[in-house]
Amino acid sequence: MEKKSRRNKMKSIESLVCLARAVENQHTTIDLQNETSVYGFIEEVDCDMNITMCDVTFTDANGKRFSSDKLFLKSRLIRYIHLPPNMDVFTSMREVIKKTFPPKIKTSSYSFKKKKIAAKHEKLKKEVQSMKETLKRQ
Structure with missing residues (x-):
């Protein structure tokens, strides 16, 4: 071969x-x-x-x-x-x-910058969720 x-x-x-x-x-x-x-x-x-x-x-x-x-x-x-x-x-x-030539499958690897942005995004999500819960209680 x-x-x-x-x-x-x-x-x-x-x-x-x-x-x-x-x-x-x-x-x-x-x-x-x-x-x-x-x-x-x-x-x-x-x-x-x-x-x-x-x-x-x-x-x-x-x-x-x-x-x-x-x-x-x-x-x-x-x-x-x-x-x-x-x-x-x-x-x-x-x-x-x-x-x-099979199509290549991209594996997403996070850089430091992307990880930092994702962490901020998660933090904001949690804050928004907590705000929604406090509004529901009132």
């Missing part, structure tokens, strides 16, 4: 690599430059669009089929990646981008 630096993440979402990542963990067909095709389960797509597949059926230009447990494809050998017909391209690309 590759080290996923910010540069690699940006490289993968600024190109069509994010579309190839959308078919990760699915069975699909990939056509290669030398008129052959590969069908199998895509395990991983890295930022350079190198693909790791498992349970592969390799079909050469003459139609002969060969099976393999694992296969690694360099990006320069890939001509086409067949997308499943039920896949919406734009939503799947958005999902890949959200997985790559």
